[in-house]
Amino acid sequence: MERLIRRRLDNHKLLQSDLREPAGIVGWLGAVQSQDFRGAMWALGQRASGLPSAAAIERAYDEGAILRTHVLRPTWHFVTPADIGWMLMLTAPRVQRFNAPYYRQFELDPRTLSRTRSIFARTLEGDVHLTRSELADALKRSRIEAKGIRLALLTIDAELNQVICSGAMRGKQFTYARFDARVPRSRTFTRDEALAELTRRYFASHGPATMRDFAWWSGLTMSDVKAGIALTKPEIAREVVGDLAYWTIPSDAPRRRRASSARLLPTYDEYLIAYKDRAMVVGASRPLFRERFAHHVVIDGLLAGSWKPTVTGTGVLIDVSYYDAPTAPQRRALERAATAYGRFVGKSAVIR
Numbered sequence: 001m002e003r004l005i006r007r008r009l010d011n012h013k014l015l016q017s018d019l020r021e022p023a024g025i026v027g028w029l030g031a032v033q034s035q036d037f038r039g040a041m042w043a044l045g046q047r048a049s050g051l052p053s054a055a056a057i058e059r060a061y062d063e064g065a066i067l068r069t070h071v072l073r074p075t076w077h078f079v080t081p082a083d084i085g086w087m088l089m090l091t092a093p094r095v096q097r098f099n100a101p102y103y104r105q106f107e108l109d110p111r112t113l114s115r116t117r118s119i120f121a122r123t124l125e126g127d128v129h130l131t132r133s134e135l136a137d138a139l140k141r142s143r144i145e146a147k148g149i150r151l152a153l154l155t156i157d158a159e160l161n162q163v164i165c166s167g168a169m170r171g172k173q174f175t176y177a178r179f180d181a182r183v184p185r186s187r188t189f190t191r192d193e194a195l196a197e198l199t200r201r202y203f204a205s206h207g208p209a210t211m212r213d214f215a216w217w218s219g220l221t222m223s224d225v226k227a228g229i230a231l232t233k234p235e236i237a238r239e240v241v242g243d244l245a246y247w248t249i250p251s252d253a254p255r256r257r258r259a260s261s262a263r264l265l266p267t268y269d270e271y272l273i274a275y276k277d278r279a280m281v282v283g284a285s286r287p288l289f290r291e292r293f294a295h296h297v298v299i300d301g302l303l304a305g306s307w308k309p310t311v312t313g314t315g316v317l318i319d320v321s322y323y324d325a326p327t328a329p330q331r332r333a334l335e336r337a338a339t340a341y342g343r344f345v346g347k348s349a350v351i352r
Helices: 002-011 022-029 037-045 054-062 081-105 110-123 132-141 148-160 191-205 211-218 222-231 328-345
Strands: 067-070 076-079 164-166 176-178 237-241 244-248 262-265 295-299 302-311 316-322 349-351
Touching: 002 244, 022 037, 022 054, 022 191, 037 054, 037 328, 067 081, 067 148, 076 081, 081 148, 081 191, 110 132, 110 148, 110 176, 132 148, 148 164, 191 211, 191 222, 191 244, 211 222, 211 244, 262 328, 295 328, 316 328, 328 349
Parallel strands: 316 349
Antiparallel strands: 067 076, 067 164, 164 176, 237 244, 262 295, 295 302, 302 316
16 A cells, blocks of 8 residues: 555655646646635645745736636636636536536526626626626626625536636636636547546546546546546556555656655645545544645655644744654654745745
C-alpha cells in the first residue's frame, strides 16, 4: 500500500512538479474542485514548480487562463478554456438530471430557464463581466424574480449550457462573463473521445485509483467508467491489491527519493476529495476526518491531522492538530510546508 500511496503523491505533483503555470496544473488534473476559491488556489500553488504566488494564480484566473464553472458534479471546478467545452458536453447532462428536482422545487420550468439564458447572453454581450447580483437585476428588469438558491440554480443552468462562465474578480467579488468571450474555438470531441480523454486524465493524475473513485470524481455512471477504461487500453494498467483493483496510466518519470514529505492541504484538495474510497490515505481510525471542512495535514501521503491559518499583523500563525506526534524529520518537513504557504500568501508563516 505504501508503494501505491507514493505513486499517487507523485501523480498529484505533490512530491516534485515539472509544471509551472496554473493552466498546466489544472489541465494535468483535468478539473480541480474550487468552491473554496482561495483554498483551490493554494492547491494549484503547491503543485507548481517554483511555487507561484497567490497573486500570480489570481492573475491567471482574471485573464481567463483558468476558468471556474460547474462541471463533473454539482459544484465549482477550475478547468482550462481548452477543456471546458468537451467536459461540459460529457458531464453536464448528468448534472442537469441531478438538478432537475430543484428546478421544479423553485418553479424553474424550461421556458424560464431558456429566457434566463437569453437575458444573460444579451446582458454580458461585449465582454462585460457582472456579479451575480447584477445579473439578478437584469432578470428583474425582465420580470424574472431571482435571489438566493433560485438565482444560483439559474446561473448553474446557464453554465451547464455554455452560456456563461467565470469572469475576472472585482475586488473580492466573483463575476460572470459570456462563455464564448472567454473560451476560444477548439476541436470538437465525440462523446467517446471525450470519455476516453477524461478517463486518461483522471488515472494519469489521480491514479492508482478504483473505478468507483473515477465514477465519484467524474459524476459518470459505472457503465461509462467501464467504457472509458476500455477506450484507453492498452495505455491503462490494472493492479489488484487485497480485494480492490487499482487503475493508473503508467509514467516514465523517475522515482523520487524517499525523504519525509508533508503537505498542508486545503479543504477539498484533489488528493482527498477526488476519491470515493479514501481508506488508503485516511485509515479506519481517523475520526477527525469527519471535520470535512477543515484543512488537512498529510505526512508521507497519509492524513495526519488538520491545520488552521491565522493572519496577524506580522505574518501567519498555523495551528496544527495532529493525530499522532510527528517525528523530527516529519516536523522539519511540516516547517518547510509552512514556509511555502507563507511565500504563497506573501507573509512569513510559522507553526504555532
